[in-house]
Amino acid sequence: MKTITLAAALLAAPAVTHVPASAQQPSFATAAESDPAKLGWMQGTPPAPDKQIRADGSHYSFPMSRWSFSNWRTLFPTAGLTPATTPSLLPRKLRTDIDALRFTPIGANSPVTWSQSLGLNYTDAILVLHKGRVVYERSFGVTGIDTPHIAWSATKSFVGLLAETLIAEGGLDPEAQATSLIPELAQTGFAGATVRQVMDMTTAIAFDETYGDPTSDISRHALAGGMFTRPPGYKGPDGFLAFLATIGANGTHGEAFTYRTANTDLLGWIVARAGGKPLAQQMQERFWTPMGMAHPASFHLDPVGTPFAGGGLNASVEDLARFGEMVRLNGSFNGRQIVPAAAIAGIRAGADPSKFPAKTYTTLPGWAYRSNWWVAPDGVISARGVHGQAIWIDPRAEVVIARVASHPIAGNVHIDPTSLPAYRAVADHLAGTR
């Protein structure tokens, strides 16, 4: 039996932030070398001992993560999101000129092709929509265009849009105190924060989102949420919501954006309570059914049945692209107004860029974080998740890109150099401005 400690697993995922893109990076097997189909994970009955991947931390270690990110439900309890009886049409007009597109990665001296960038990024599946048509799709390893892949923090943008929808419908007051809705957290660091501050992650809470440190809050958070097998005698908080109750204060709310997943766990709680239904049910009723999602999806559940609002959605890139296209079209999709246009407008308006820590996000100059979405100065908005998950929405170019990946490094600051310029290159190309 492979024995991988939790600490080793967490250390395999260097910090999301606080590491300049230029820093020395550990050396990893290439995408081709780490192809999970080629490596034969979990094949055979039973899989050979050295090919087994378990929920004990091996699942979160590279290169095993290249398999488990596409097989999450086989490792953990999940809530199902059911495809629509009749999936919405996503017409295909595939183009052959995209693979050869060239762009220069951020900080690099020489260009690479789009096709090359997919390997550099450890892409598992990617799909490009232009004016609502699929112009490009590609998948690798054990992942398909139509199979679920964990979206990590791209999940947050679904939750953020649900919150904006409730606000637009009058069911949630963004200026209300978060703890007036969730009195269970009145004695925590969230006391005094507004719903808006939770949505924009400007709360001043003591929560250390350093993925590389097994003693950090995000690591304790993962154990609380059952993202790893808990060690014997585990005495920590039991579930994501119980974890929130352990969070203290650190500063003054509203002063600066600091990326802390705990905010979205709280936002999911707020959405469930304000919307009067469990979060997964709202995802089903608001998005999966009316949008005509095509493929089974799921939500990671903690040991007490709470979906991981901060990062537990598993969906296909085709359905992630549908979601992006709905946002691009101001809430209109599949012949219906899925969410009020005002909900999207609230996100597009962005947040105060002066609250965005430019030094941390060197690849995102001038961006802001609004309602769990990343908003660029040129109107692009994006959902982003560790290890390279993205929904990229470029209204100007009428382009939506959905991408899932299993990059060995968690932090997108390491992945953006070969992905963001690629997205811009393909958008410009499709828009005819390049």
Added chain:
Amino acid sequence: MKTITLAAALLAAPAVTHVPASAQQPSFATAAESDPAKLGWMQGTPPAPDKQIRADGSHYSFPMSRWSFSNWRTLFPTAGLTPATTPSLLPRKLRTDIDALRFTPIGANSPVTWSQSLGLNYTDAILVLHKGRVVYERSFGVTGIDTPHIAWSATKSFVGLLAETLIAEGGLDPEAQATSLIPELAQTGFAGATVRQVMDMTTAIAFDETYGDPTSDISRHALAGGMFTRPPGYKGPDGFLAFLATIGANGTHGEAFTYRTANTDLLGWIVARAGGKPLAQQMQERFWTPMGMAHPASFHLDPVGTPFAGGGLNASVEDLARFGEMVRLNGSFNGRQIVPAAAIAGIRAGADPSKFPAKTYTTLPGWAYRSNWWVAPDGVISARGVHGQAIWIDPRAEVVIARVASHPIAGNVHIDPTSLPAYRAVADHLAGTR
């Protein structure tokens, strides 16, 4: 937090066999009193502590089982079975004369109505097909006609039909030694048994299927398979297949049918190896896709990713009925020959009734156990699972009944008195012979 020990959970489920139907039974809340929707399990974010159901054993204790049998994937790792893109037609011609049908339960003095029997049986959902048309459907509590419910040992009949299919296609020799296919078990009690003996459960293995005893083999088996949270420091076998390697010999193979789930775990292993694909994949490709199954289904996975062949399928009664209808039609369904007719004929031929322990199965006189199916002397064949799961196929009456339930007692010998006469009554009624 509710604390329920594994022992308590297991003790809540009296023995499947060895308990005469007439024995004194513990007193349980009625079906109406234990309605899981009314009791409010797992409602709210988070559910109130006394409304939480966890994988720690509370999930297998009545009345919590009435919720968890319909929500298995939210508690455990699962492999998904995907519905067909276009579900097969199951025309509805609902009849209103079934609820009032009367029959006398086995051993009772006065009749009850069909409608009453559904409560007596703790039915969660039931569907009746006559000549391929849905003539009756009903669901209760948190279960729908279209939602998954754990099939328990009715799962075995799917695996048995896969084995018969491989035999009919020449891909599996029923007279081969089981351990020639699975040499990993050469030193176990399965040594010397043929594939046929495994299929008909006439192996002489040391495996005690007493559900009420927390030290019994079936309880150790459940822990090995991750059907309960393992106690701290658990040192037992890791997974269903590892459990098989711990089984010793007890007698001479081929002499008598003894119901032992371990045989089906081995049969699932044989099917995976002989069919060259994982069991869940064969279920998808052989049944779910070509039959046009309509609803998401899943398979419980143990901690090393092995599906629980002996009882881990979760499916809707509508899809269980499709499966039964395919068997009734000798393998033909949805305009295709799903399995060779010879595979069904092999099951219908039955086994030697003299090997069937009449004293144990007082409700099944003259029956036999063949290829993981229960075969009656009048041509009825049935898939059966603890707590009241059933697929009932009556070729003479052209009737198929699929039923899922959460009876507080595991053993069907306690449930048959109010279900088997009901099935026969509705079949006779529909066939016009009553």
